[in-house]
Amino acid sequence: MPHIAVTGAGVVGLACAAHLQMRDFDVTLVDPLPPGEFCSFGNAGCFSRASCVPLGLPGLWKQVPRWLLDPKGPLSIPWRYGWRIAPWLRRFQRASSRGRVERIADALHALLTVTLDKWRVLAQWAGVPDLVVQRGYAFAYESRAAFDADALGRALRRARGVELEVIEGAAIRAFDPVLSPTLTHLVLLPEQGHCPNPLRLSRALATRLREGGARFVAARATGFDIVDGRVTRVLIEDGAIDVDAVVLAAGAHSKALAARLGNDVPLETERGYHLSIAAPGVAPTIPIASGEGKFFVTPMETGLRIAGTVELAGLDAPPAWARADALLDKARRLLPGLRADGVERWMGHRPSLPDSMPVIGRSTRCANAWFAFGHGHVGLTAAAPTGEIVADLISGRPPFMDIQPFSAKRF
Numbered sequence: 001m002p003h004i005a006v007t008g009a010g011v012v013g014l015a016c017a018a019h020l021q022m023r024d025f026d027v028t029l030v031d032p033l034p035p036g037e038f039c040s041f042g043n044a045g046c047f048s049r050a051s052c053v054p055l056g057l058p059g060l061w062k063q064v065p066r067w068l069l070d071p072k073g074p075l076s077i078p079w080r081y082g083w084r085i086a087p088w089l090r091r092f093q094r095a096s097s098r099g100r101v102e103r104i105a106d107a108l109h110a111l112l113t114v115t116l117d118k119w120r121v122l123a124q125w126a127g128v129p130d131l132v133v134q135r136g137y138a139f140a141y142e143s144r145a146a147f148d149a150d151a152l153g154r155a156l157r158r159a160r161g162v163e164l165e166v167i168e169g170a171a172i173r174a175f176d177p178v179l180s181p182t183l184t185h186l187v188l189l190p191e192q193g194h195c196p197n198p199l200r201l202s203r204a205l206a207t208r209l210r211e212g213g214a215r216f217v218a219a220r221a222t223g224f225d226i227v228d229g230r231v232t233r234v235l236i237e238d239g240a241i242d243v244d245a246v247v248l249a250a251g252a253h254s255k256a257l258a259a260r261l262g263n264d265v266p267l268e269t270e271r272g273y274h275l276s277i278a279a280p281g282v283a284p285t286i287p288i289a290s291g292e293g294k295f296f297v298t299p300m301e302t303g304l305r306i307a308g309t310v311e312l313a314g315l316d317a318p319p320a321w322a323r324a325d326a327l328l329d330k331a332r333r334l335l336p337g338l339r340a341d342g343v344e345r346w347m348g349h350r351p352s353l354p355d356s357m358p359v360i361g362r363s364t365r366c367a368n369a370w371f372a373f374g375h376g377h378v379g380l381t382a383a384a385p386t387g388e389i390v391a392d393l394i395s396g397r398p399p400f401m402d403i404q405p406f407s408a409k410r411f
């Protein structure tokens, strides 16, 4: 059977490997870390089939100065990194026009709306169907102004058939008594899902892959041997792996490897943080997102996870833990009974392209090299559909959707 190397064993690489193994390919995963322990470890766990709304929206720039001036705000750009991120921000702004936003929303919607069906297949295959929960989630707002500021996002979702229910005033506490009486609006999205333990999900995929004969090589991919437009070997720190094809799924570290495969992609990292609270004293029935704070509070097997915020500070800067700590006070504005017993902090690197869309498809230089990276805020959601698409492409079958919008050549 053809031998495929998947570089990167985050949730995206694991989903690609799983679908390749289901199609009887011989699979090797290459990653210096154990499966699922980089960005895929600490996300908010939401299967956001409604996340067709890109980050860059027409009116967003009006809010940016206020966010940047607030050290605990939802967006941070350390001044030292500002000049390096400037070209990415320019592309981000160009992708924020109304016309681009509609096209991006169409493409993201096609990829994400199928997530729960695609994840059920993978979770069943890995023996963990309990990790795909569909009870919905909600956006909570502390003022009408904040609710109104998200009107375009709601319109983009509604136009694509996403079910939304707006609950106001006292009815919010009737919906879930743990929520603060000061909330003015709750937007319920009943079709969404969540994973109560993203690390267990990655580990279950890895276990099933091993049982099926996949090899895990604990090494960093450093490059590729390319002969006549085809990758023949993946180079690792102290050796090389012979391959028939390669999938690049190294998350936020994919840029340099993609360049070796012929594509210069403006991949950056949006760092995010979480607080995991083992004994929170409150138990919301579904994940709750803060409309103002841009973070989620998700009920997990390990306690309550408060996850989110965006920090544009690159791959190497040390964590700014004050940003994680700030999440606690903000979460208490949604859940007044929240206690902080047994808190763990985490920082992760979202792999982000400026138009909020991933890169999925063939490399320009090598006919047998395939890209699956850059999923930004929706990598858990998009992993299962992406894995199926990549395995279909490598098998020579048409994928379930048009993947042209995700081509690396768009940059």
Ligand SMILES: Cc1cc2nc3c(=O)[nH]c(=O)nc-3n(C[C@H](O)[C@H](O)[C@H](O)COP(=O)(O)OP(=O)(O)OC[C@H]3O[C@@H](n4cnc5c(N)ncnc54)[C@H](O)[C@@H]3O)c2cc1C
Pocket: 007, 008, 009, 010, 011, 012, 013, 030, 031, 032, 033, 034, 036, 037, 038, 039, 040, 041, 042, 043, 044, 045, 046, 047, 048, 219, 220, 221, 222, 249, 250, 251, 252, 253, 254, 271, 272, 273, 274, 296, 307, 308, 309, 348, 349, 350, 351, 372, 373, 374, 375, 376, 377, 378, 379, 380, 381, 382
């Ligand atoms: C705070 C926060 C909340 C989030 N919430 C959600 C959410 O609710 N829902 C959602 O869908 N998404 C969410 N995300 C986004 C999601 O977590 C990411 O998009 C996703 O984990 C990316 O997966 P990945 O496999 O591409 O990358 P990663 O998980 O980062 O995996 C990439 C792997 O590549 C490896 N690697 C790096 N360099 C090399 C190399 N040279 N050779 C070999 N391997 C290499 C790394 O070690 C790593 O294991 C959130 C992210 C954050 C930070």
